[in-house]
Amino acid sequence: MYQLMVSFMGVYFSGQGAGQMFSFASSFTKATQAANYYFWLSELEPTIQETDSNKEKGPAKDCHSYDFKNVQFSYPLAPDNRVLKGVSLTIERGEFVAFIGASGCGKSTMISLLERFYDPTSGSIIIDSAASLTSINPLLYRSNIALVQQEPTLFPGSIRENISLGIDISVSETVSDSVIEEACRGANAWDFICSMPDGLNTQSGASGSQLSGGQRQRIAIARALVRKPNVILLDEATSALDTESERVIQASLMEAASTGDRITIAVAHRLSTVREANRIFVFYNGRIVEAGTHSELIEKDGMYAKMCEAQRLDGDP
Numbered sequence: 209m210y211q212l213m214v215s216f217m218g219v220y221f222s223g224q225g226a227g228q229m230f231s232f233a234s235s236f237t238k239a240t241q242a243a244n245y246y247f248w249l250s251e252l253e254p255t256i257q258e259t260d261s262n263k264e265k266g267p268a269k270d271c272h273s274y275d276f277k278n279v280q281f282s283y284p285l286a287p288d289n290r291v292l293k294g295v296s297l298t299i300e301r302g303e304f305v306a307f308i309g310a311s312g313c314g315k316s317t318m319i320s321l322l323e324r325f326y327d328p329t330s331g332s333i334i335i336d337s338a339a340s341l342t343s344i345n346p347l348l349y350r351s352n353i354a355l356v357q358q359e360p361t362l363f364p365g366s367i368r369e370n371i372s373l374g375i376d377i378s379v380s381e382t383v384s385d386s387v388i389e390e391a392c393r394g395a396n397a398w399d400f401i402c403s404m405p406d407g408l409n410t411q412s413g414a415s416g417s418q419l420s421g422g423q424r425q426r427i428a429i430a431r432a433l434v435r436k437p438n439v440i441l442l443d444e445a446t447s448a449l450d451t452e453s454e455r456v457i458q459a460s461l462m463e464a465a466s467t468g469d470r471i472t473i474a475v476a477h478r479l480s481t482v483r484e485a486n487r488i489f490v491f492y493n494g495r496i497v498e499a500g501t502h503s504e505l506i507e508k509d510g511m512y513a514k515m516c517e518a519q520r521l522d523g524d525p
């Protein structure tokens with residue numbers, strides 16, 4: 209009887225334990241894959257990085273101007289598809305510049321070049337009319353820049369944490385609420401954050417799933433503004449917003465641009481977004497076909513005028 213009980217219990221419980229363990233069998237393979245991916249990722253050598261020769265070379269403090277000289281570009285994975293076919297333009301400090309054009313004509317590519325995610329295939333980008341962008345330290349350069357992407361990424365965590373991520377601080381420090389509030393007001397996000405029961409502590413969920421598209425965009429803009437950047441790049445940053453909210457954000461961006469010498473570069477499909485821009489560059493098929501202010505371009509009666517016409521809703525004048 210004793211032997212029966214011992215062997216029965218032994219087989220029973222070890223079987224149960226083994227069953228529990230093997231229910232995680234699929235996780236073993238996932239964990240192996242994830243670990244391999246992580247090791248692969250950490251071994252990658254970025255082509256654009258801080259090196260001994262460019263370590264000290266940063267852009268001049270709060271002075272930025274860009275000079276694109278016949279910039280051509282194709283993505284490394286698709287070298288035959290020339291995305292930019294000779295773009296030349298200058299952007300002065302304090303300017304609000306807009307890139308517009310049909311989908312796929314290379315606007316986001318221009319933004320990637322300005323962020324230095326890629327270097328031009330040929331031609332050059334000169335900043336501060338002195339240094340080529342390829343010669344300076346990407347870390348120092350990017351510390352002056354803020355980007356709001358076409359589809360902004362939010363991280364799991366509270367709204368406060370998401371906005372604080374815009375500032376380069378160590379883990380132990382926290383960003384004061386007044387700084388966050390100022391950035392949120394600039395992005396017209398403060399009112400909706402206050403209306404939530406948990407305020408800044410509201411959880412944003414996995415990739416911001418608890419928030420609406422427009423709220424996500426405004427938090428992304430606040431995260432960009434909290435850096436107090438010299439250059440702010442907005443790639444369709446207000447596309448999910450109603451015109452009124454967009455106008456408020458625009459006004460605060462314009463104000464910041466005129467007081468500090470901040471360069472604002474906006475990409476937009478909705479032309480009302482860029483109406484007030486100092487200069488509008490119209491892209492077509494990887495080239496700039498028109499440039500000027502809203503009224504100049506309307507007078508010219510070219511591509512921009514046609515696009516404006518196509519976006520009018522009220523029919524005949």
Ligand SMILES: Nc1ncnc2c1ncn2[C@@H]1O[C@H](COP(=O)(O)OP(=O)(O)OP(=O)(O)O)[C@@H](O)[C@H]1O
Binds near residue numbers: 312317358
């Ligand atoms: N990572 C990539 N690798 C290869 N080709 C790319 C890559 N990203 C974009 N392209 C190609 O570059 C071209 C320009 O893309 P880009 O994203 O700059 O367009 P866009 O003007 O921003 O368009 P949209 O208004 O739709 O955002 C497209 O034809 C696209 O196929």
Ligand SMILES: [Mg+2]
Binds near residue numbers: 315316317358443
């Ligand atoms: Mg784009």
